[in-house]
Structure formats: C-alpha cells, structure tokens
Amino acid sequence: MKITIRTIKEKKAKAEKIVALTAYDYPTAKILDAVGIDIILVGDSLGNVVLGYENTLPVTMEEMLHHTRAVKRGIRNALLVGDMPFLSYQTSVEEGIRNAGLFIKAGAEAVKIEGGRQFIPLIERLTRSGIPVMGHIGLTPQWIHSFGGYRIQGRTAKDALALLEDAHLLEKAGVFSLVLEGVPVEVAKLITESLSIPTIGIGAGMHCDGQILVFHDLFGWGDFVPKHAKVMIDLKAVISEGVRRYIEEVRQGIFPQEDNAVFMNEEEAEILRKEWSQRKSSEG
Numbered sequence: 001m002k003i004t005i006r007t008i009k010e011k012k013a014k015a016e017k018i019v020a021l022t023a024y025d026y027p028t029a030k031i032l033d034a035v036g037i038d039i040i041l042v043g044d045s046l047g048n049v050v051l052g053y054e055n056t057l058p059v060t061m062e063e064m065l066h067h068t069r070a071v072k073r074g075i076r077n078a079l080l081v082g083d084m085p086f087l088s089y090q091t092s093v094e095e096g097i098r099n100a101g102l103f104i105k106a107g108a109e110a111v112k113i114e115g116g117r118q119f120i121p122l123i124e125r126l127t128r129s130g131i132p133v134m135g136h137i138g139l140t141p142q143w144i145h146s147f148g149g150y151r152i153q154g155r156t157a158k159d160a161l162a163l164l165e166d167a168h169l170l171e172k173a174g175v176f177s178l179v180l181e182g183v184p185v186e187v188a189k190l191i192t193e194s195l196s197i198p199t200i201g202i203g204a205g206m207h208c209d210g211q212i213l214v215f216h217d218l219f220g221w222g223d224f225v226p227k228h229a230k231v232m233i234d235l236k237a238v239i240s241e242g243v244r245r246y247i248e249e250v251r252q253g254i255f256p257q258e259d260n261a262v263f264m265n266e267e268e269a270e271i272l273r274k275e276w277s278q279r280k281s282s283e284g
C-alpha cells in the first residue's frame with residue numbers, strides 16, 4: 001500500500017509506530033521499500049555517511065537531488081522525503097521554496113527542514129504551495145557550530161520549554177510530522193503527547209510515534225556507532241569477510257570457475273584457433 005503523508009498522520013491516531021530510515025541509492029531504497037519501511041529520507045547525512053565529508057554542512061543541492069532521483073527509482077510504496085541541505089533555505093523564503101520544489105521535481109513527496117520558529121514563514125509558504133514539510137528540532141546537525149558540537153538539546157527546563165514551543169509553532173505552521181533528534185526522553189514524551197502530528201525520534205527515546213535511523217548506523221557501517229543506534233547486523237564485518245574471500249579466491253585461482261564464464265560454441269572456437277595460427281605463421 002502506498003504510504004502518503006495522510007497515512008503517516010493516521011498512524012498516530014491508530015497508535016501504530018512509524019518506521020523510517022535514510023537511503024541514498026537505488027538498490028538500498030529497493031530493499032527498504034520491499035520490506036515495508038514507511039518513510040525513506042534522503043538525509044543530508046549523505047554528506048558525511050556516503051560522500052565522506054566531515055559533517056553534513058558541505059553537501060550541496062546538486063548532490064542531494066542526484067541521490068534523491070536514484071532513491072526514487074527504487075521506491076514503490078514508501079513515502080520519500082528529501083532533506084533540505086545547509087544553505088538551501090536559510091537565505092530567503094523564495095530560495096527555500098525554489099529548492100524544495102526541485103526536490104519534488106526529483107521525486108520527493110515532502111521535504112525536511114532543520115530548525116524551529118525562525119522557519120515558520122517558509123513552512124507556511126511551502127505547505128500552502130503543496131509541498132509537505134517534515135519538521136526537525138533538537139540536536140539538528142546543521143547547527144553544530146552554534147551548539148558547540150553534537151550536544152543533546154533540551155536538558156534544562158528552560159531549553160525544553162523552548163523546544164515544546166517550537167514543536168507547537170511548527171505544527172501550527174503545517175508540518176505533517178516532526179523529527180525529534182538528540183533530546184531527553186521526558187522532553188520527547190511531552191512533545192509527542194501534546195501534538196496531534198506524529199513525532200519521529202532519533203536519539204529521543206521510546207515515546208515518539210516513530211523512529212528514524214541513518215541506514216549505515218543500523219548496520220555498523222559508519223565511522224562509529226552513535227549511542228542512539230542499534231546495530232541489527234554487522235554489515236561491515238559481513239562485507240569485509242566477503243571481500244577477503246574474493247581476494248583469496250582470485251589470488252588462488254579458485255574464482256572464476258566455468259559457471260561464472262561464457263564459452264564460444266566449439267565450431268567457432270576451432271575456426272578462431274585455426275585462423276589465428278594461420279595468421280601467425282604467415283607473419284613469419
């Protein structure tokens with residue numbers, strides 16, 4: 001069944017957990033979609049996780065759109081959300097609308113925007129223009145320099161209240177769901193209970209309406225495993241073992257075998273050998 005923003009909102013009413021993951025390419029998107037993930041986010045984590053940048057800040061619109069198109073080709077049912085990269089929406093509402101529109105043209109069905117109340121004019125314009133928005137507050141990685149690093153947000157009552165206010169302002173502005181990242185369990189619980197739209201947590205505990213993780217964190221495939229993640233299968237070990245076996249088999253002449261090769265029909269092979277040896281002998 002095709003997942004839409006309507007389905008996502010209904011899941012909260014039915015108390016059904018929403019499950020989301022990031023993906024950055026066609027084959028991964030195809031697997032996630034086939035096993036029934038609700039939301040696929042082409043996260044700006046593309047920058048650090050896949051492209052090897054130090055953090056998410058350098059990733060460009062061009063790179064994000066390229067990967068969004070690839071992911072789109074692998075999806076039949078999941079809701080596809082494109083993550084607005086740093087500097088694609090901070091400069092003006094017009095610029096934000098234009099870049100969000102480019103995500104929709106690339107196949108995304110919604111965009112995600114990091115930040116609170118300062119983006120309300122943009123969120124209102126986007127939702128009025130038919131571009132659904134997923135909000136994202138808390139430890140928003142595009143703010144690392146302002147936060148002084150990857151620090152949990154909302155630890156004090158004052159900071160937590162500001163997050164609660166942001167959550168409600170974003171809901172009012174029209175976001176269809178809200179990512180809560182790196183906030184204490186108590187804060188995520190209060191926000192989740194007081195909103196009518198679903199919250200999707202990452203490092204925000206068990207009370208959110210859904211969960212999202214970076215694909216590579218689920219498989220121990222990143223540079224490190226963050227505290228909020230759980231490695232379901234150690235894919236780094238599985239891939240390393242496969243590559244080690246390949247190296248070994250090629251070096252020892254075990255791979256490839258006849259099954260992995262194509263042969264000419266015997267008649268053609270015979271003609272080829274004859275012609276070749278005649279040519280060699282006429283060359284002297």
Ligand code: KIV
Nearest residue numbers: 022043044045213214
């Ligand atoms: O870029 C990203 O991967 C995210 C997360 C919420 C998973 O924004």
